[in-house]
Amino acid sequence: MKVPFSWLKEYVDIDCSVQKLEEKLFSCGFEVEESIYVGKNIDKIVSCKILSIDKHPNADKLSVTKVDAGEFGIKQIITSAKNIFEGAIVPVALDGATLANGERIFNGELRGVPSEGMFCSGEELGINDDWYPGASVNGILILNEDYPLGVEVKKLLEIEDVVFDINVTANRSDCQSILGIAREVAAALNKPFKMPDLDFDVDKNISTKDTVSVNVLDQDLCQRYISWLVKDIKIEQSPLWLKRRLFSMGIRSINNIVDITNYVLMEIGQPMHAFDLNDICGNSLIIRRANNGEKIITLDDKEFSLINDNLVICDANKPVALAGVMGGLNSEIKQTTSNVLFESATFARDNVRKTSKALGQRSDSSARFEKGVDLYSVEVGIKRALNLICRLNCGKIACNGYDICAHEIQNKVINTTVEKVNGVLGIDVPEDVIKDILTRLNFEVELNDGNLSLTVPLYREDMEDYPDIAEEIIREYGYDNIVPTLLKTGAVTNGGLTNEQQKEAQIKEVLVGYGFNEIITYSFVSEKEYDQFGFDKTAKEHEFIKLINPLGEDLAVMRTTLLPSIVRAVAYNLKRKNFNGRLFELAKVYNPVDKELTKFPVERQKLSIAVFGDKEDFFTIKGYVDGMLNAFCSGLEIRYVRSNVSCMHPTRSADVYVDGVNIGYFGQLHPSVSQKLDIDKPVYCCEIDYSVLKELFQDKLTVSAISKFPPVERDLAILVDENVCWQDIVDAVNLSGGEFLSKVKLFDIYRGDQVEKGKKSVAFNLIFVSSEKTLVVEEVEGFISSILKCLREKLGAELR
Amino acid sequence: MQEKFSQILLNAKQDVEKIDNSKDLYDLKTRYLGKNGEITALLRGMKDVAPEQRSAFGKMINDLKVEVEKTFDDKDQMLKQNELNQRLQNEAVDVTLPGNAPAMGSIHPLNIVKNKIINAFCGMGFEVFEGPEIDSDYYCFQALNIPKDHPARDMQDTFYITENFLLRPHTSPGQVRTMENKKPPIKILSPGRVYRADDDASHSPMFHQIEGLVVDKGVSLCDLKGLLDEFVRIIFDKDTKTRFRPSYFPFTEPSVEVDVSCCKCHGKGCNLCKGTGWIEILGAGVVNKKVLEMSGIDSNEYSGLAFGLGIERITMIKYGISNIKTLFESNINFLNQFNRR
Structure with a gap:
């Protein structure tokens, strides 16, 4: 919200500095985001009288002039300006001057003749015709001939001002106006607030009600509608003071009637509209929902086809305005307009927003309505508009008007206690202070024995209950008065993380210990990624939840797997010459329960891992995965089975089973997937369904006593077919090894000259130990022969 | 001889x-x-x-x-x-040659900060509850006193999935879900990913928040100040001060923005705090009575405090990170800087 300091001062006597005012506003909830110092740059531009104009000896297009700069003496100025004349008073930038845009002017020489400054245009002073007549001409600004000489022009033209850009919170729509801010300033500074003049003279012979009919058919969208007739309008330029006000808010002056509606919007915060009555068919206004397909051309000459959700103002035949958004071209104020029907109304803010958004048509009015206009302002707005008509003496005001209100307008009354209010704050604000603050904020306060009866000002539709009152008090009393306490009346609670939450942190620490960097990537991805990864269209991974309004195709679907994201992170690092890395992410994936999305989707946690670089291979990632699983699933059987996940290398990937439950897969990324992502090095990755895995976590750890009897070790080397895998051997050994077998450890696999083709030699170490006795050699030999027997029978293995 | x-x-x-x-x-x-x-x-x-x-x-x-x-x-x-x-x-070796144990990895900076925040509040008796990221209009808005026509719906640009389901734009639904399922006294933190259609150097369409909620008898703004004072001292340093200033959130009344004294210049004014000496870090307030009532808590008996903070913002301030994108690029050279405990 932009608020010029000069305008603010009209309603409050402000005797403090700009900085002090900023601080005051800040502490009561109105942060000044920026203070724009208008005309601050302008310096040493003074009023001068042109004494003589002569031809430049060396240039046809230049003139040599002499000017009287008052106390600065007589100056010679070289100019190319054409609109100057002897005797004219003009602004001259003297040596060392600064223009509005910050540009500096110094003495110089033009074509061999010295020049002691520069004549200025309106633009160079940062103004246009609305500020000073003639300021928009393409040439030098000609000033009033009565102006004294040698005086700073910005003083003469009253250019200097400060415009505050104030951040108004969404609950304070009443402060979306100069008036609203002024009320706050008056309260904060404890100064009286001067209400703008709302009086106007009427013409007894003119009656709105006898001239036109106004009907609100859809009161749910139009809570209050005031319509007032003004006849015999003289369409003309607005007076300078009005133009300047609008200029300071960045609004172009059009004519007196349009300017008045804009002025009221800025000052009161009430959007206004003016219809040319001659264009209103049947002298009738109807406020209703549009018919589907109904058309309107708005003031800016754009045509819209409407639907039933849009509210329109219609005459007997057709829409003449898009309610709250913009008037129709068919009834706009023109040079020929003589009778005007003013509209001051409040329209449902969500309806205005929807219409404005759906049609892509925005205006200052719609922006204002979207924030919410209170019912009280509707009345203030029309009165102020009529007051200005009176002041500008540009029309005859009807003696009555329509005021159609959905319900009676009444001040809200809040009954509460000082105790309740102070209870919210936690401090004891004295009763007299409470009374004073609320009175300054225009509440009517009755305080009896700690009971507060508060009549709320009409414009404060945000006030509902004692917490609102508490906020009003503390923002004026000052938050610095809040004394920190630590839940002195609260119960003691036993906080902390649940076991599950702790486990999450621990599993991350294990990975960090293995040298992994945790990453966080976006939950939404591109659908295309899933084709790159070769996930079947019918696969579960392809059942996406899609966003209705994504930021782009790349962020359009909620991911169902973390793998593409982490592989993309690998590709990102390889491109930046980070050739080695270990990454993981623990995050959610999202799966719909039903296609129509009528139920909450399922969110599951997944853990993705990726490693890449010279030192990594299938077995390093297996080591990390296995190590992690062993740490958290102690005692459970962990098995690895060749995987057929489509994005993985068909012979270098494995599914992981913990206690018989498939918890995920890992291995080398399929080379054709790598290729599609421009990755020319092997990437090893893993995805674990953490939601499944965490159910398998083992908390109980039973420690077995270390046997005091010596272990017996045996090494075996066996010859088996190439297709026999290590797990088969381990299973056979465990099956036949007897109760004292405590460990089976692989130490060599050999293929080559010494071994028949199609076979391999597998060497492993066996450890036997008993907790009750020293094992004798004969016993161990017995175990070994039963192991060998089993290996032979099950796998056709031979001892080497 | x-x-x-x-x-x-x-x-x-x-x-x-x-x-x-x-x-x-x-x-x-x-x-x-x-x-x-x-x-x-x-x-x-x-x-x-x-x-x-x-x-x-x-x-x-x-x-x-x-x-x-x-x-x-x-x-x-x-x-x-x-x-x-x-x-x-x-056998002499060059002791300055690099060691060859695998380098330590790192927890993501956002999680380092999240964990610090959680630890700080767990010590004050808070528990942690994580709600769904895809949530309903009811939990994200209506139950937080943001009805359909409320202008506050424009305060954040929300990603929608259906008319009813959306990507939560804040962790505040965690408040509601907790109050629905738990009797006071309540002290919870609700951390997690949140989503808004915003994308520039200081905004990411996905980011992280932590919501805090206390519901008990007689809790007041003074308690909020006390809790947050304690919190900022743990997260920044022990001399950090907080400043409350009035603000507006539909789910709290009164509502405040909380600033901390600038951790870089200690209040003297620098580029981080834009010369003001203060940095805005979170929004907070006394839980709106309507929100308590909608979640089945008797607002005559109990009152509540809530605060919500952006983890990215605190992380960026704490570590001097200027572009939020850095946090989501997964660059190992960036992440490795967080490998110290």
Whole structure:
């Protein structure tokens, strides 16, 4: 919200500095985001009288002039300006001057003749015709001939001002106006607030009600509608003071009637509209929902086809305005307009927003309505508009008007206690202070024995209950008065993380210990990624939840797997010459329960891992995965089975089973997937369904006593077919090894000259130990022969 | 005889002196003390000594033997020491060469900060609850006193999935879900991913928040101030101060923005705090009565405090990170900087 300091001062006597005012506003909830110092740059531009104009000896297009700069003496100025004349008073930038845009002017020489400054245009002073007549001409600004000489022009033209850009919170729509801010300033500074003049003279012979009919058919969208007739309008330029006000808010002056509606919007915060009555068919206004397909051309000459959700103002035949958004071209104020029907109304803010958004048509009015206009302002707005008509003496005001209100307008009354209010704050604000603050904020306060009866000002539709009152008090009393306490009346609670939450942190620490960097990537991805990864269209991974309004195709679907994201992170690092890395992410994936999305989707946690670089291979990632699983699933059987996940290398990937439950897969990324992502090095990755895995976590750890009897070790080397895998051997050994077998450890696999083709030699170490006795050699030999027997029978293995 | 013995000892000492390695010393020792050695030979000569002199002679030989052996042992010790020294010299390594244990990994900075925040509040009796990221209009808005026509819906640009389901734009639904399922006293934190359609150097369409909620008898703005004072001292440093200023959130009343004294310039004014000495870090307030009531909590008996903060913002302030995108790029060179505890 932009608020010029000069305008603010009209309603409050402000005797403090700009900085002090900023601080005051800040502490009561109105942060000044920026203070724009208008005309601050302008310096040493003074009023001068042109004494003589002569031809430049060396240039046809230049003139040599002499000017009287008052106390600065007589100056010679070289100019190319054409609109100057002897005797004219003009602004001259003297040596060392600064223009509005910050540009500096110094003495110089033009074509061999010295020049002691520069004549200025309106633009160079940062103004246009609305500020000073003639300021928009393409040439030098000609000033009033009565102006004294040698005086700073910005003083003469009253250019200097400060415009505050104030951040108004969404609950304070009443402060979306100069008036609203002024009320706050008056309260904060404890100064009286001067209400703008709302009086106007009427013409007894003119009656709105006898001239036109106004009907609100859809009161749910139009809570209050005031319509007032003004006849015999003289369409003309607005007076300078009005133009300047609008200029300071960045609004172009059009004519007196349009300017008045804009002025009221800025000052009161009430959007206004003016219809040319001659264009209103049947002298009738109807406020209703549009018919589907109904058309309107708005003031800016754009045509819209409407639907039933849009509210329109219609005459007997057709829409003449898009309610709250913009008037129709068919009834706009023109040079020929003589009778005007003013509209001051409040329209449902969500309806205005929807219409404005759906049609892509925005205006200052719609922006204002979207924030919410209170019912009280509707009345203030029309009165102020009529007051200005009176002041500008540009029309005859009807003696009555329509005021159609959905319900009676009444001040809200809040009954509460000082105790309740102070209870919210936690401090004891004295009763007299409470009374004073609320009175300054225009509440009517009755305080009896700690009971507060508060009549709320009409414009404060945000006030509902004692917490609102508490906020009003503390923002004026000052938050610095809040004394920190630590839940002195609260119960003691036993906080902390649940076991599950702790486990999450621990599993991350294990990975960090293995040298992994945790990453966080976006939950939404591109659908295309899933084709790159070769996930079947019918696969579960392809059942996406899609966003209705994504930021782009790349962020359009909620991911169902973390793998593409982490592989993309690998590709990102390889491109930046980070050739080695270990990454993981623990995050959610999202799966719909039903296609129509009528139920909450399922969110599951997944853990993705990726490693890449010279030192990594299938077995390093297996080591990390296995190590992690062993740490958290102690005692459970962990098995690895060749995987057929489509994005993985068909012979270098494995599914992981913990206690018989498939918890995920890992291995080398399929080379054709790598290729599609421009990755020319092997990437090893893993995805674990953490939601499944965490159910398998083992908390109980039973420690077995270390046997005091010596272990017996045996090494075996066996010859088996190439297709026999290590797990088969381990299973056979465990099956036949007897109760004292405590460990089976692989130490060599050999293929080559010494071994028949199609076979391999597998060497492993066996450890036997008993907790009750020293094992004798004969016993161990017995175990070994039963192991060998089993290996032979099950796998056709031979001892080497 | 005595003289001969002295000569042998002298010779032995002189011979030993010249030796510079263990093998030569061993050979020399054999020459004196071995089976055919000089001193062994003397011992063998005992049989030729008169019986009454044998005792004295034997003692003399023994003394000589002891003396010679000591000479050899001393030399042996010295040589071994020298050889060890030599070996150790040969084993020299460049201690400045890099070690080869795998480097430590790192927890993501956002989670480092999240964990710090959680730890700070867990110490004050808070629990942690994580709600769904895809949530309903009811939990994200209506139950937080943001009805359909409320202008606050424009405060954040929300990603929608259906008319009813959306990506939560804040972690505040965590408040509602907790209050629905738990009786006061309640002290929870609700951290997690949140989503808004915003994308520039300081906004990411996905980011992280932590919502805090206390519901108990008689809690007030003073308690909020106390909790947050404690919190910022743990997260930043012990001299950090907080400042409340009025603000507006539909789910709290009164609502405040909380600023902390700038951790870089300590309030003097710098580029981080844009010269004000203060940095805005979170929004907070007294839970709106309507929100309590909608979640089934008697607002006459209980009151609540809530606060919500952006983890990215605090992380960026704490570590001096200027572009939010850095946090989501997964660049190892960036992440490795967080590998210290």
